[in-house]
Amino acid sequence: MKKELQELQTLDKEILLLAHTAALLGWDQETYMPTGALAERAEQISLLQGLIHQRIIDPRSRDFFAGLGAGEDNPAGSNDLSEIERAFVREAYRRYSRSIKIPQALVVEMAKTASMAQGVWIQARKESDFNLFKPHLEKLISLLRQMTECLGYSDSPYDPLLDEYEPWMTSREVEEVFSSLKQPLVALVQKIVEAKHKPDDSVLDTAFAEETQLKFNLLVLAAMGFEFERGRLDVSAHPFTTTLGASDIRLTTRYNEKFFPTSLFGTIHECGHGLYELGFGNDIKDSLLANAASLGIHESQSRLWENMVGRSRPFWKGFFPRLREYFPAALKNISGEQFYAAINTVKPSLIRVEADEVTYNLHIILRFELEKSLIKDELRVDDLPAAWKEKSGALLGITPATDAEGVLQDVHWSMGAFGYFPTYTLGNLYAAQFYASLCQQQPDTESEIEKGNLAPVLGWLRQHIHTHGAVYPAPELCRRVTGKKLDPGFFIEYLQRKYGELYGF
């Protein structure tokens, strides 16, 4: 093997170990850490991030990449490398070149500004006062624009931001996909709102003990194929999945005794992410290829399990009888069919994280359009709250009365994470397209799910998606898996079929 490749792999291995260690610091902070430890924990994380950054921009890398024939025009390097080696060089070069393009002073100012902005955002949301947050958002956008200039772009300054989360995809491509999604979605929501037949979700208004919810969650995790000797499920304020090692994937969920779907679907969603991380092939373990192809692909795994599987009729044919064993009193007078309808209620609402799978994507389109305009200087921060309200009315048919329920509801912008939101909807679209291929290639999948056997789902995802990690860029992975480029038609068709039947049109 080429010496330069070995050197890069040694650096990458250290980065991986440090990143997993930093992830433990983060996981512990959200789960078990005593509150008084917060200040020093921030210093610990910041030191680790510094050590990681040092290794990413290690000045010797320049020569390593040169020796491997890798550069801006040929990020994957020389043709004598194997396919996986070329993918490794491509991803390592991408990480390196993004990092060296941004001056250290700008990185530090961005981190400080975002840290301050997050604190102010919490306060502003509490007081529902956008004006408090405004100057910080303006500063963040100005720094992000500087970053886009450092990173460079040929079409839109939004591209290099999007590229951080959804590499190898441009904002023009996202625009095209979203624009063919928008009208069918708005029309579908309209039909649902006007439907005479509506499921009764009041059947869920009953108490479910947390302890029993946990037991059922563990049963579902086991059925999904989550390996407990390689991971855990804990509790945190906001559910998340984090990777502390190739065989150490930690999921969290949260419990609401009065609304049982919160913890279960949170658990299934996070397990979808976790199974991806647990499924990277042995040939890419311990390297930066043991990573998602993109955030959109990562989200496709959580959404496929949460929605296509977890909120499906076949799933509840298999699992409702078991759920009733856990909650005999609460579910005494409810049929599996009533339960299935109740957990699939659609209703336009103001808060993204509480939205159903139909309206959810309208929340995302709203944010994508606004953040793109902000970065392109086509929208002033002053005008943002009004623009939010206007778009909310146009897309969802409802308008927030306060900033807290509107423009201040999400943490992302306060962290400087512009370009992140679209990956949620890309995830839904990839999920529908993957699930269509899965059901086409394995026609008995849903009848197995009805029996409570989820192994065919995991088996297919492992083989076609998980094992490859970041070897293929997301668009290429999509074509390899489904034979087509990303096509929102699969998602629209999935929704129309499912909800047409539930709402009787």
Place this chain on the structure above:
Amino acid sequence: MKKELQELQTLDKEILLLAHTAALLGWDQETYMPTGALAERAEQISLLQGLIHQRIIDPRSRDFFAGLGAGEDNPAGSNDLSEIERAFVREAYRRYSRSIKIPQALVVEMAKTASMAQGVWIQARKESDFNLFKPHLEKLISLLRQMTECLGYSDSPYDPLLDEYEPWMTSREVEEVFSSLKQPLVALVQKIVEAKHKPDDSVLDTAFAEETQLKFNLLVLAAMGFEFERGRLDVSAHPFTTTLGASDIRLTTRYNEKFFPTSLFGTIHECGHGLYELGFGNDIKDSLLANAASLGIHESQSRLWENMVGRSRPFWKGFFPRLREYFPAALKNISGEQFYAAINTVKPSLIRVEADEVTYNLHIILRFELEKSLIKDELRVDDLPAAWKEKSGALLGITPATDAEGVLQDVHWSMGAFGYFPTYTLGNLYAAQFYASLCQQQPDTESEIEKGNLAPVLGWLRQHIHTHGAVYPAPELCRRVTGKKLDPGFFIEYLQRKYGELYGF
């Protein structure tokens, strides 16, 4: 402030943050980590230890110490520094000079040999076969001898090993202390064994639900003054305390539903360690002075709380009525006095970690004498099992039938930790001497403990011991706190009074 001092402090702060991060990796491994993560966790810990070592031996330090006037003959540096600055320089120089004296190749070989030896020791203990372990122990001792030559010594090669755990104390001093302890202890055990009146410990032979044990443990921790916003209590196979940050001290205990004292006294013991770590003064926080003066002093804190307080009559006068509220059925027919006697049963036994507070120190004297002879080449590893049996008979009056119950019972030697054992008994001796001073200076302490008020104990320890951290070497701290050098008379008197009364002589 001198620039060199600032530079040393910057390095020290990074070492501290990395050490706390490594401690989190260790804590998580013992508490929540899934089993499959073990191999990568070892790599993560080893990487962090490497980063710490790099900073300890940072070549710039040589000039920093020179600029501060610090060296072998004057480790605390120049007199224009403040008392705390001089203590900082002294401890930093001690850490640096120990580290640079040992060649990197020897450090690596020691780590590899110890890692291998621990694996073999587990197997050897399981099979009770010393011969399996023998070659590894021989190799370890040979490497330790090389280390003592690198570190240098004027009297005994055991000194530089002891110095790792009990700095500023020589093996000759330990020998003197132990030799005036040995005969009175053997005589006391003899009296107890021959006593006609014996407490009845069968009253503890009843089931105590783990959940309720935990609740009572938390009550005792709160009474001791443990701050839950700065620490936690979890479960692990072997109880320990670890510091993950100045305000992040984690305790663990283990539960035995059939023998309730295991978890409670484990918890009190670890909390004694934890309160020390939580009590370092604000002027030394965030530096290597936020550390125990020595392992003996650390153990004095755990033992003072566990034995002088937790196994005392005043304590159970205060807490037995509460304990009975938690376990009404199990304790229905037992009086507080019966309970107090039962938890203070003395009986020579083979296993150190299960020993009572009287016989415990004979186990330590046995190990100290053997390990000193091994390092001084006065005892061959071949002859170790026989020597163990002989000493066990002489000191404890009983002889192990197997190696598992004898020479193979402890992990320490397999880790290369020679010089560690004496700190356990030094801890008991310091504890008795401190506790005598405490009761003399605050005569109403025990009557407050009878009321369940433990604040006077913590208050005194905070003021006289905790706040100073490693500012004073242990022998100096002892003189400052008690007006005398370490004197085993206090411990002997404490035992004779307590057990004379319990056993009626």
